[in-house]
Amino acid sequence: MRRRSRTGGPTGPRGPAGPTGRPREAASALVLVAGTAVALLALIPLLFVVVYTVVIGPHEAWALLVRPRIGELLVNTTRLVLGCMVLSTALGTAAAWLVERSDLPARRLWHVLLAAPLAVPAFVNSFGWVSLTPKVEGYAGALLIVTLSYFPLVYLPVAAMLRGLDPALEETAYALGLGPWRTFVRVVVPQLRPAMLGGGLLVGIHLLAEFGALQMLRFPTFTTAIYDQYRSSFNGPAANMIASVLVLCCLVLLMGELRLRGHQRYARLGRGSARPAPRRTLGRLTLPATLAMTGLVLLSLGVPIGSLVHWLVVGSSTAFPIGSLASTAATSLGLGLGAAVLTTALAMPVAWLAVRHRGTVSTILERSTYFANALPGIVVALALVTVSIRFVRPVYQTSLLLLTAYAIMFLPRAVVSVRTALAQAPPLLEDVSHSLGHGPLATLRRVTLPLIAPGLGAGAALVFLAVVTELTATLLLAPIGTATLATQFWSNTASAAYGAAAPYGALMVLISAPATYLLSTEARRSVTS
Amino acid sequence: MAVAASAVLVVAAAGCGASGSTGGGSGSSGKPTLTLYNAQHEELLKQITPGFTKQTGIKVRMRNGDDFELANQLVQEGSASPADVFLTENSPAMSLVDSKGLFAKVDTATLAQVPKQFSPADGDWTGFAARSTVLVYNKSKVSEADLPASIMDLSGPRWKGRIAFSPSGADFQAIVSAVVDVKGTAAAKTWLEGLKTNGKVYQGNNVVLKAVNDGEVDAGIIYHYYWYRDQAESGANSDNTQLHYFADKDAGAFLSVSGAGVLKSSKHQAEAQEFVKYLSGVAGQRALAASYALEYPLNPAVPANRAIKPLTELDPPLIEISTLNGPKVIDLMQQAGLL
Numbered sequence: 116m117r118r119r120s121r122t123g124g125p126t127g128p129r130g131p132a133g134p135t136g137r138p139r140e141a142a143s144a145l146v147l148v149a150g151t152a153v154a155l156l157a158l159i160p161l162l163f164v165v166v167y168t169v170v171i172g173p174h175e176a177w178a179l180l181v182r183p184r185i186g187e188l189l190v191n192t193t194r195l196v197l198g199c200m201v202l203s204t205a206l207g208t209a210a211a212w213l214v215e216r217s218d219l220p221a222r223r224l225w226h227v228l229l230a231a232p233l234a235v236p237a238f239v240n241s242f243g244w245v246s247l248t249p250k251v252e253g254y255a256g257a258l259l260i261v262t263l264s265y266f267p268l269v270y271l272p273v274a275a276m277l278r279g280l281d282p283a284l285e286e287t288a289y290a291l292g293l294g295p296w297r298t299f300v301r302v303v304v305p306q307l308r309p310a311m312l313g314g315g316l317l318v319g320i321h322l323l324a325e326f327g328a329l330q331m332l333r334f335p336t337f338t339t340a341i342y343d344q345y346r347s348s349f350n351g352p353a354a355n356m357i358a359s360v361l362v363l364c365c366l367v368l369l370m371g372e373l374r375l376r377g378h379q380r381y382a383r384l385g386r387g388s389a390r391p392a393p394r395r396t397l398g399r400l401t402l403p404a405t406l407a408m409t410g411l412v413l414l415s416l417g418v419p420i421g422s423l424v425h426w427l428v429v430g431s432s433t434a435f436p437i438g439s440l441a442s443t444a445a446t447s448l449g450l451g452l453g454a455a456v457l458t459t460a461l462a463m464p465v466a467w468l469a470v471r472h473r474g475t476v477s478t479i480l481e482r483s484t485y486f487a488n489a490l491p492g493i494v495v496a497l498a499l500v501t502v503s504i505r506f507v508r509p510v511y512q513t514s515l516l517l518l519t520a521y522a523i524m525f526l527p528r529a530v531v532s533v534r535t536a537l538a539q540a541p542p543l544l545e546d547v548s549h550s551l552g553h554g555p556l557a558t559l560r561r562v563t564l565p566l567i568a569p570g571l572g573a574g575a576a577l578v579f580l581a582v583v584t585e586l587t588a589t590l591l592l593a594p595i596g597t598a599t600l601a602t603q604f605w606s607n608t609a610s611a612a613y614g615a616a617a618p619y620g621a622l623m624v625l626i627s628a629p630a631t632y633l634l635s636t637e638a639r640r641s642v643t644s
Numbered sequence: 645m646a647v648a649a650s651a652v653l654v655v656a657a658a659g660c661g662a663s664g665s666t667g668g669g670s671g672s673s674g675k676p677t678l679t680l681y682n683a684q685h686e687e688l689l690k691q692i693t694p695g696f697t698k699q700t701g702i703k704v705r706m707r708n709g710d711d712f713e714l715a716n717q718l719v720q721e722g723s724a725s726p727a728d729v730f731l732t733e734n735s736p737a738m739s740l741v742d743s744k745g746l747f748a749k750v751d752t753a754t755l756a757q758v759p760k761q762f763s764p765a766d767g768d769w770t771g772f773a774a775r776s777t778v779l780v781y782n783k784s785k786v787s788e789a790d791l792p793a794s795i796m797d798l799s800g801p802r803w804k805g806r807i808a809f810s811p812s813g814a815d816f817q818a819i820v821s822a823v824v825d826v827k828g829t830a831a832a833k834t835w836l837e838g839l840k841t842n843g844k845v846y847q848g849n850n851v852v853l854k855a856v857n858d859g860e861v862d863a864g865i866i867y868h869y870y871w872y873r874d875q876a877e878s879g880a881n882s883d884n885t886q887l888h889y890f891a892d893k894d895a896g897a898f899l900s901v902s903g904a905g906v907l908k909s910s911k912h913q914a915e916a917q918e919f920v921k922y923l924s925g926v927a928g929q930r931a932l933a934a935s936y937a938l939e940y941p942l943n944p945a946v947p948a949n950r951a952i953k954p955l956t957e958l959d960p961p962l963i964e965i966s967t968l969n970g971p972k973v974i975d976l977m978q979q980a981g982l983l
Binding site: 182183184187249330331333335340343344345346347348349350351353501504508512595596606609610611 | 679686705706707709710712713714715716717719720721724726812813814817844845846847848850851854855858860881974977978979981982983
C-alpha cells in the first residue's frame with residue numbers, strides 16, 4: 116500500500132528557457148503559495164492546542180492536568196490502546212496468514228469478510244453489542260469490541276505483504292533445517308514487521324480518537340472526557356487541557372509510525388520472478404481454523420448486523436420516518452461529497468510539490484498535513500469552534516467550517532493517494548505538452564489530470580467514507596438544523612431508543628459498504644500489480 | 645486548477661447555503677424566523693412550537709445542546725450570537741448567562757404567568773417547567789425500609805457499588821447545585837467524593853433508569869419524568885423499579901426549574917418576547933402538560949398530567965433560584981473526579 120514509486124524521469128524544476136518558461140515559473144510559485152496555505156490550515160488545531168497551553172499559564176495548566184481524573188483517564192486510555200494494538204496485531208496477522216498462506220477453503224470470501232468490519236463504524240458495532248447485553252460495558256467489553264472493529268487495519272496490510280513476500284527466503288530457512296513454526300517466527304515475521312507495526316500503530320491512532328463506541332460502553336478515555344467537558348462548559352480550559360494531553364499521546368504514536376516508514380525496506384529487489392508462496396496444508400487443523408474464522412466473522416460482523424436487524428424488526432421505538440431518513444442521508448451524502456472534492460483539491464498542491472519539487476520545503480509542507488493524523492475529530496472541532504468564534508465570525512456555525520474540519524482531519528488520506536498517482540505519471544509527458552505550446556493550465560487539464568484521475572478518485576473515496584461515519588466533529592460543528600446519519604443515530608442511542616436508531620445505523624453501513632469493498636480488492640491488487 | 649476551481653465553487657455554494665440558513669431573516673410571510681438555543685428536550689419543543697407558529701405566523705428553528713454547553717456558547721458569542729431565545733432544562737445555566745448580562749428583561753405580563761418563586765428576582769428570565777429529583781430503585785434489590793431519608797446518605801458505605809447517576813448531564817449538575825445551596829460547599833464536596841466511590845457512572849438518565857430496571861445497579865438518581873415516560877410508553881425499562889421521593893425539604897427533594905429568556909442581542913425582541921409569553925401562557929403550558937414530557941407546568945391555570953404525583957404533594961427545599969451556581973458545581977465535580 117505504501118510504496119515510493121520512482122518511475123518516471125528526473126524530477127525537480129526544470130524546463131527549457133523559452134516562451135513557456137515564465138508562466139510555468141509563475142504557476143510553480145502559485146502552487147507553492149497554495150501548498151503553504153493548505154499546510155497552515157492543517158496546522159491550525161495543533162497550533163491552537165500549543166498556544167492555548169502556553170496562554171493559560173503553567174499554574175492553571177498544572178492544576179487542570181495534575182488531578183486524579185486525568186490519572187484515571189491516562190490509565191484507561193493507555194491500557195485500552197495497548198491492549199487493542201496487541202490483540203489486533205495478533206488477530207490480523209493470524210487471519211492474514213490463514214487466508215494468504217494456508218489451504219483454508221473459500222479464501223476469497225474470507226478476505227472480503229475480514230475487511231468488511233471496516234464498513235461498520237465502531238460506534239455502530241458498540242451499539243450492536245451493548246443493546247443486546249450490558250455485560251460488555253467496562254474494560255474487557257471495550258477491548259473486545261474495539262479490537263473486532265479495528266483488526267482489519269492490521270489484516271489488510273499484513274495480507275498484502277504476505278502475498279508479496281518472496282518465498283525464496285523461507286525455502287532457504289527450511290533448507291537450513293528450521294521447522295515451519297520457527298521459520299515463521301524467525302524469517303516471515305521480521306519481514307512482516309513494517310506491516311504489523313504500521314497497522315498496529317494505525318489502530319492505536321484510530322482508537323485514541325474513538326468516541327462513540329467507548330461512550331456507549333461507559334469506558335471513559337481522554338476523547339470521551341473532552342466531550343463530557345464540552346457538554347458542561349463548551350470550550351472551557353479543562354476540555355482544552357485534556358485535548359493537549361490527547362494530542363501528545365497521538366503524536367507519540369505518529370512519530371513511531373513515521374520512524375517505521377523511514378526504515379521500511381523490502382528485501383526483494385527485482386519484482387519479475389517471485390513465485391507465489393506455497394500454501395501450507397492445514398490437514399486436521401482445517402476444521403478448527405475454519406471454525407475460528409467463522410467465529411471471528413460472526414463476532415465482528417454478525418453481531419452488529421444481526422443486532423441492527425433485530426432492532427429494525429422488534430424495537431418498540433422502531434420507526435421509519437422516511438422524510439427524516441431521506442434528508443439526513445442526503446445531508447450525509449452531500450457533506451461527504453463536498454468534503455471529498457474540497458479535500459482532494461487541497462491535497463493537489465501539497466502532493467504536486469512533494470513529487471515534482473522535492474526538497475526541504477515540500478517535505479515540511481507534506482508533513483504538516485500529515486500531523487492531522489494525530490488530531491482526533493474532537494480536538495479539531497474544539498480548536499475550530501474557538502478560532503472561528505474569535506477571528507472568523509462569518510464562517511462560525513456554517514457548513515463551510517464543518518467541511519474545513521473534515522478537510523483538515525482527512526487531508527492525509529487524500530495526499531497519500533494523490534501523491535502516489537502523481538509519482539506514477541511521468542513528468543516527461545507534461546514536458547512534451549509544454550513543448551507543444553500548452554500553458555500550465557491546459558497541460559494540467561489535458562495531460563496531468565487524466566493521468567492521475569484514478570488516484571484522485573481513490574483519495575476522494577477514502578475521504579467520503581470517513582466523513583459519512585464521522586461523529587465528534589459533526590456533533591460540535593454542525594450548523595443549526597443540520598443532522599447527519601451519524602448524529603441522528605447517536606442522539607437516538609443516547610436516549611436508549613435503540614429501535615429508532617437502527618435505520619440510521621443500517622443506512623450508514625449500506626453507504627460505507629461499496630467503498631470498503633473497493634478498498635479490500637485494492638489492497639489485494641496493489642502488491643501484485 | 646480545474647479541480648481547485650470547482651472546489652472553490654463547492655465551498656462557495658456550501659458557504660452560501662449555510663449563510664442563507666443562518667441569516668435568520670424573514671420568511672416568506674414577512675415574519676422573522678426565531679432561533680432558539682434549546683437545552684430542553686428537543687422532542688418536547690417540537691410539540692410546543694407548532695402551536696406558536698400557527699398562532700403567530702412566526703417560524704422557529706433550534707440549535708440543540710446541553711445546558712452548560714449552550715450557556716457557555718452564548719457567553720462566548722456575546723453580542724454577536726445568532727440566538728433569540730435561550731431555553732434550559734435546569735436553572736443554573738440560565739443564571740450563568742444572566743450573570744454576564746446577556747438577557748433582556750422578560751415582559752412583566754409574562755413573568756406574572758408563573759408563581760414568583762419560579763423566576764429570579766431580577767426578572768431576567770422566567771421558569772416554564774419543573775421537574776422533581778427522585779431516587780429510582782429496583783424493587784427486588786432495595787426494600788422500602790432500606791430507602792434513605794436524605795440524598796446525602798447515598799455517599800455512605802451502605803450504598804457502595806449500588807448507586808447510578810449521570811454526572812456529565814445537566815440534570816445531575818443541577819441537583820449538585822441544590823446540594824451546595826442547602827448543605828454548603830464542604831458537605832457537597834464530601835458527598836460528591838462519596839458518590840464517586842459508591843457510584844456507577846452512566847451517560848444519560850434513560851440509561852440510568854434502564855440499568856436499575858435490569859438489576860445492573862440497585863438505585864439511581866434521576867428526575868421523576870424519565871420513569872413516568874417509560875411507564876406511559878411500555879414500562880419496558882421501568883417495570884421492575886419504583887420511585888422514592890425525598891421529603892422534609894431535603895436537598896434530594898430539589899425541584900429543578902426549566903427557564904426561558906430573551907437574549908439582549910436578539911434582533912427580534914418583540915417576537916422573542918412573544919415566544920416566551922406563549923411558552924408559559926395557557927396554550928404553551930397545555931401543550932407541555934398534554935405532551936409525552938410529563939414535566940410540571942408552572943402556570944397555575946394548567947394542571948399537570950394526572951399520572952404524575954401532584955406538585956402540591958412535593959416538599960422541596962426553599963431555594964432562591966438565582967443563587968444556584970453552575971460554574972462552582974462544575975469545579976467541584978472536576979475536583980471530585982466526576983468530570
